[in-house]
Amino acid sequence: MEQQVKILAVDDRYENLLALNSILASSQYDIVSLQSGEEVLKYLLKESPDPIAVILMDVQMPGLNGYDTVELIKQRKSCQDIPIIFLTALSMSIEHVLKGYHVGSIDYLFKPIHPDLLKMKVDAFVKLHRYHQKIKVQSELLQMRTLELEESNRRLAQAETKLKEQNLLLEQWVEERTSELVDAHEKLMKSQEHFKKMFISxxxxxxxxxxxxxxxxxxxxxxxxxxxxxxxxxxxxxxxxxxxxxxxxxxxxxxxxxxxxxxxxxxxxxxxxxxxxxxxxxxxxxxxxxxxxITENLRYETEMARLAQLNLVGEMAAGIAHEIRNPMTTIRGFLQLFRDSKRKMEKEYIHIMLEELDRANNIITEYLSLAKNKRTHQQMEHLNRIIETLQPLIQAEAVMSGKHVQFRLDDCPELSLDDKEIRQLILNMCMNGLEAMEAGSTLTVETCKEAKHVVLKISDEGTGIHEEHLEKLGRPFFTTKDHGTGLGLAICYSIAARHHAPIEVQSSSKGTTFLIRFAIRSE
CATH class of the missing domain: 3.30.450.20 (PAS domain)
Known part of the structure; x- marks a missing residue:
């Protein structure tokens, strides 16, 4: 079924519009009735998106008459090709007819209009309109096909150019791969020759x-x-x-x-x-x-380990002899004095000799604490509780020397610990840190939890440990203090080893930090 075409019927009299609608009534027409030139212009400017097949225009209308309205319509480019038929009942002079043709109409009918004549003329213009629309559609299709053909030709040209480029690249790639294969073969031959020489020699x-x-x-x-x-x-x-x-x-x-x-x-x-x-x-x-x-290397390593053990034993023996010789010399001096002078032994001298004997005994006791096979009594304990127990003692020692201590204890799980040994380890390290600092400095004791460890961190603000001394830390009788046995830190390392807790040392000119990592016991 063909689509309806629009026909504009323009007349200031309503009964004339009804007559036109009656004459032209058809399912193929969509008749738009307008009563003034102004309405026609507004409709053509704003309201009508579809093309108009024909306009039936009354000449005599109030406001804009038919001639003026048609002149304005023809000034609009999109409306120049619309056929216009003038309808009039007033003047049948040739001047008015010529004026109508002059302004752009294609026909001039006088009222009363014969219905069949009007219908035939409108049908003719509608057919012409449809024919033009078909031509327009075919022209647009032809133009679109032309553009598609041009685009296809352009793409074909691009594809041909690209194919040539790809063929050129393929030829280059084949040449390169051939050259690479030749080079690879030569390298393979050289590699096999090198492998053979290396294998043999x-x-x-x-x-x-x-x-x-x-x-x-x-x-x-x-x-x-x-x-x-x-x-x-x-x-x-x-x-x-x-x-x-x-x-x-x-x-x-x-x-x-x-x-x-x-x-x-x-x-x-x-x-x-x-x-x-x-x-x-x-x-x-x-x-x-x-x-x-590695047979000879193992023999050499075994011999070196034996010599190192002998050297360590010698150093330790010399250290023990040096530390114990002093109190023994004091006691021997007093005893020799009493023997030669035949004087009675006074109580104050007995007290001095007992102190020297206790000092020698303490040195031996500390030395025995280094033993790896020393029996420990480990049970589940909170490390923070042990530190909190020692906190007043460490704080008092710091205040006496004009220094400060701060504690940062995070929430940590229980660990398998020997309470007495961990107390000794913490006290030894804290006292060492306090002794290494000047007055006004701060010692920091921290605990925190890592993935599988609880970390005890003791940091001082001293001058640090020289690099050449770091590798000797924990060695018995090694000390940088003017007064000391060199056993305190060695005992700390021994306690940590019995708890399977490695000690890490970080030292610089701004201070030293000891990190002891205790493994968290899994369920």
Missing amino acids: SPCLMAIRRLSDYIYIEVNESWKHYTGYGDEIIGTAANFIRPELGEVVPINQVIHNYKVKYETKSKEIRTALLSTEIIDIEDEKCLLQVAID
Whole structure:
């Protein structure tokens, strides 16, 4: 079904509009009735989005007459092609007819209008309008197809250009890959030559075995030198390597620095670090075994450890002798004085000798506290509770020396602790920190919780510890104080070791911090 077309009927008399609607009544027409030139102009300017097939315009109207209205309509570009038929009942002179044609009308009808004539003329203009609309639509379609064709041609040209560029890039890529393959082949040949030279001349014991049956394919000179086995093991699956403590060596897995024993041809048992790697040789999986003989290194390390122990024992013996010799010399002096002068032993001298004996006994007691096998009595305790118990004592010591102490204790879980030993550790470290600071400085004691540890942090504002002294911390009888045995910090390290709590030291010119990490006991 064809779409309705719009027809404007313009007349100032309502009955004339009704007559026009009656004559032109049709389902194909949408007749818009207007009663003045002003209404026509407003309609064409604002209200009518659809094209108009024909305008039936009365000549004599109040305000704008038909001629003036048509002149204004024709000035609008979008309305210039609308056919206009003048209708009049007043003047039939040729001058008025010519004026109508002059302003832009295409026909001039006199009232009373013959209905069939009017209908035929309107039908003709409607057909013409529809024909123009079809031409317009076809023109638009043709223009759109032309644009699509131009766009297709443009894309085709771009695709052709791109294809040429891709072909050029493909040719370049093929040339580059060919060159790379040639270079890779040369590098592979050089790499194989380097591997062969390295394999033969390496100081490590090296052997290549087939992964499928562990048959020896090749061994190098170092293998022959250390094991005593040469070409006679090629083609065999003999195994001279065995792990320590009865473990199984994963022969078909990649391992690194696996400590093993191996037996030489002369039945000597030697130690080595074994590493393996799976490699391809002529499209066959093979196992490359690389071993570093550490037999002599272990002997050297054992001897060095023995000498270090002897040296440490000597240092400790010298320290004990030096510390105990002083009180022993004092006591011997008094006893010799009384023997030679035959004087009676006075009570004040007895008191001095007892003090010296107690000092020697305390040194021996502190030294015994260093023993790793000392029995501890650990139970679940709160570290904060132990610190709070010692807080008045540490605060009093700080006040006496004109220094300050601050405590920052976070909420921490219970730990497995020996109450007496932890008290001794905290007191020793706090006293050391107070002694290291000038008056007015502050000692800070903190606790906090990390992922799996509770951290005890003791920080002073002293001058710090020299770098060369850091590695000696915790060594018995080592001290930088003018007066001291050098056992206090060593005892702290021993207590921490019995609690499996590592000690970390951070020191600078602004002070020193000791961090002791206690492991949180899992459920």
